[in-house]
């Protein structure tokens with residue numbers, strides 16, 4: 001059985017520290033997610049995070065608890081937690097990290113909405129992850 | 139310092155209004171009617187943010203991305219602007235090095251916010267390049283031996299271990315060390331270490 005979790009959040013560190021803060025997150029996640037058979041993607045745009053993870057329910061739960069109490073971000077808003085039939089992602093990676101307000105707007109558009117009403121926003125955010133994870137077409 | 143903003147758009151009225159907007163915010167605008175005009179001049183232009191319209195007749199914005207030499211890419215952060223944006227196109231553009239993507243019609247403040255953020259980032263990048271070349275110039279004055287001594291000391295090794303590693307006497311290491319500091323124009327090892335780091339000697 002598989003569980004998934006997708007959320008958006010706001011960074012608590014200044015933009016100038018982004019590289020120094022995200023490097024260790026990437027390192028831990030690469031290793032731990034692989035160990036836990038968790039796949040998905042993380043996006044960091046300007047001042048906001050969005051992340052999708054999926055895997056064995058206990059593993060997703062365990063990571064969720066760690067991530068939810070991590071002081072490097074706040075205002076976590078769950079956009080989706082479902083039981084997908086099969087995996088949506090083949091591995092885990094940072095799909096995007098940069099200054100694009102276009103990407104940040106897509107993240108912010110789902111923040112502050114009650115989870116039940118984020119259907120369209122959730123689909124759009126999931127598409128954002130997918131587009132960033134697609135094999136390069138050009 | 140001049141903060142340039144380059145505008146590439148085939149529509150004269152948009153060139154004029156965008157130039158006016160960025161100028162009123164303190165930037166130095168320069169407009170081009172086509173991507174190929176910009177590309178031709180790019181090697182001689184000061185670094186700046188490039189506002190690029192994607193649907194232009196002669197050469198579309200995507201073609202410019204492929205033709206802009208990688209060495210120039212970092213000096214001209216690109217904002218792609220389009221009237222027909224969709225998520226897939228935006229992500230494709232960003233994956234090809236575009237720094238931000240803006241859909242028309244947009245608010246003036248949205249554009250100015252993006253330009254300000256990218257210029258901040260460009261400032262950081264330019265000062266990094268400048269520090270690196272200054273550090274390279276200074277460390278370039280060192281003899282081979284002094285450079286070796288600098289690298290080992292910068293890695294935190296005491297004179298004794300440096301002497302051992304280079305098969306020299308401690309006294310000789312001390313002499314190279316003093317000479318090295320003098321050539322770099324610094325008084326302390328931490329200052330010299332910063333230069334070694336900036337010059338990429340410790341990578």
Ligand SMILES: Cc1cc2nc3c(=O)[nH]c(=O)nc-3n(C[C@H](O)[C@H](O)[C@H](O)COP(=O)(O)O)c2cc1C
Nearest residue numbers: 025028029032033042049051063066067070072073
């Ligand atoms: C936005 C964000 C996303 C994160 N994603 C992951 C992740 O996917 N996997 C992971 O192991 N840690 C992730 N972390 C780090 C965890 O919160 C936590 O610091 C790390 O797992 C170490 O946990 P521990 O301190 O409880 O051992 C993330 C942190 C942040 C701020």
